[in-house]
Amino acid sequence: MSAKVTPHEAPAKHGAIDKSAEVRTYLIIFGCLAALTLMTVGVAYMNLPHAAGVVIALVIAAVKVFLIASFFMHLRAEGRLINYGVAVCVALVMILIVFVLPDLGVHPLEDAARHALHELEGQHQHYPPTAEAPPAAH
Amino acid sequence: MSSAAIAETNTGISNAKLGIWSFLASEIMLFGGLISAYVILRSGSAHMVVPPRSMMGVPLATFNTFALITSSVTMVLALAAIQEGNIERFKRWMLCTMGITISSNLFGSFYYTLTGLHVLHVTGGLFLMAYIFVAGSRGDFTPDSHDRVECAGLYWHFVDLVWVILFPILYLL
Numbered sequence: 001m002s003a004k005v006t007p008h009e010a011p012a013k014h015g016a017i018d019k020s021a022e023v024r025t026y027l028i029i030f031g032c033l034a035a036l037t038l039m040t041v042g043v044a045y046m047n048l049p050h051a052a053g054v055v056i057a058l059v060i061a062a063v064k065v066f067l068i069a070s071f072f073m074h075l076r077a078e079g080r081l082i083n084y085g086v087a088v089c090v091a092l093v094m095i096l097i098v099f100v101l102p103d104l105g106v107h108p109l110e111d112a113a114r115h116a117l118h119e120l121e122g123q124h125q126h127y128p129p130t131a132e133a134p135p136a137a138h
Numbered sequence: 139m140s141s142a143a144i145a146e147t148n149t150g151i152s153n154a155k156l157g158i159w160s161f162l163a164s165e166i167m168l169f170g171g172l173i174s175a176y177v178i179l180r181s182g183s184a185h186m187v188v189p190p191r192s193m194m195g196v197p198l199a200t201f202n203t204f205a206l207i208t209s210s211v212t213m214v215l216a217l218a219a220i221q222e223g224n225i226e227r228f229k230r231w232m233l234c235t236m237g238i239t240i241s242s243n244l245f246g247s248f249y250y251t252l253t254g255l256h257v258l259h260v261t262g263g264l265f266l267m268a269y270i271f272v273a274g275s276r277g278d279f280t281p282d283s284h285d286r287v288e289c290a291g292l293y294w295h296f297v298d299l300v301w302v303i304l305f306p307i308l309y310l311l
Contacts, residue, residue: 019218026218030211037203037305041196044310057306064302072214072295081149082159089163093170097177 029071036064158289162296165259169300172255173307199309203301209238210298213267213291223281225274232271235294239264256304259297266290 040060043053070076075083147153216231239260270290273279279287 019222023215023218026211026214030207033207033302034204037200037207040306040310041200044196044306053310057310061303061306065299068210068295068299068302072210072298073292079151081151082155085159085163086166089166089170093166093174096170096174100174100178101181103182 025071029067032067033064036060152285154285154289155292158292162292165296165300169255169303173303176307196309199305203305205238206298206301209235210295212238213294217284217287217291220274220279220284220287221281225277225279228274228279228287229271232267232274236264236267236271239267253304253308256297256300259300263290263294263297266293 040057043056043060046053048056069086075086147156149156212231212234216228216235219225219227219231267290270287273286
């Protein structure tokens with residue numbers, strides 16, 4: 001891309017510009033990505049509860065995606081048109097993934113809300129609540 | 139692309155950049171749809187057999203992840219080099235990017251539709267980078283005109299980004 005359209009390259013009106021500061025940033029980001037990759041693998045072998053393992057792995061993946069998109073793909077320096085476009089795509093993908101989970105019997109938000117309610121009411125011993133009807137009188 | 143040509147667009151963004159981002163938007167939806175299908179099958183299908191982690195080749199996949207991240211940083215360093223007008227350094231980083239990609243096993247791992255589709259993208263990226271390397275060696279790019287290098291870089295970082303998501307989903311969870 002020519003220097004004019006990318007804000008962080010603004011000084012370059014013609015010819016070469018000094019990119020040493022950016023190169024240093026790229027190398028720092030590379031170090032962060034490598035460390036996060038090691039962290040992902042390490043967490044996977046820590047025998048955490050499955051739900052916790054999934055959440056941690058996805059959070060780390062999200063941080064890595066953010067770093068790549070922001071710094072390597074220069075989304076930080078782009079205007080609203082491209083950033084909003086990407087945001088819409090990400091929102092649509094979230095709909096594709098999250099909105100089908102209840103149909104599969106996975107209700108993370110509902111379960112969390114129900115759990116919180118029961119904690120508030122102090123009803124710990126019978127969680128989750130059973131749907132069994134009381135025995136009928138003869 | 140010249141500054142005058144960019145100024146003529148309604149958006150203030152060059153056509154090349156708008157085009158590559160539109161393409162990447164469609165790619166987000168393509169991979170998003172497949173990942174969604176995988177999540178549904180993994181969570182809801184009684185017929186989905188998940189092999190134990192010991193059979194998944196996690197060390198190799200971890201190495202591949204490092205390879206893709208490294209090739210991503212060498213690609214962005216190639217872009218920085220051409221922005222500085224340093225053709226020799228540009229060529230060196232482009233060769234590193236292609237070499238790292240070919241040496242990683244991503245080139246041959248064809249296990250699932252998701253990784254298969256990803257392999258197609260990696261292969262396409264290799265051809266694209268070979269073209270960029272040749273064009274750059276011919277002197278087609280200058281600090282003021284290197285749209286194609288940036289677009290190729292955006293594509294390659296996206297390929298890296300997709301793998302960052304696929305790696306934990308397929309190999310670790």
